[in-house]
Amino acid sequence: MDIRIGNGYDVHALAAGLPMWLGGVQIPSEIGFVAHSDGDVAIHALCDALLGCLALGDIGHLFPDTSPEWKGVDSKLLLKKVVALVHENGYKVGNVDITIALQRPKLAPFIADMRRTLAPILGVQENRVSVKATTTERLGFVGRGEGCEVWASALICQDLS
């Protein structure tokens, strides 16, 4: 069976008074992401990991931030389109693993909701969707509360069904 692996990385800047979407879930917060889309940096990294599996470039290439079509777009829609590409290429998602670095707010209370939200979009059980969160111990731009950094890995398998 053919399996493929990919990784994705994304950063968004934080600013006061903007919504904070992460992993498809809105996080109650006075700070949020500066972005052309809804700024869901976790979904963006995940999309890039899936596209990386297929060597299909990145979401900036697929959904340009210069296009009015993607202004303020719900990133779950972008993920649905990327998963459709996975399926069109004869693969299904095996598992994904996401690490979010954010100084505040604490994300632990929202991790289960993110997994529950992402799993059906990916077409897998929740136990194949890992979401982890960490601070950077106040070091660097994440630690200073200037932005959020996310790494994602994805594995896709040839769909023989």
Ligand code: MG
């Ligand atoms: Mg992004």
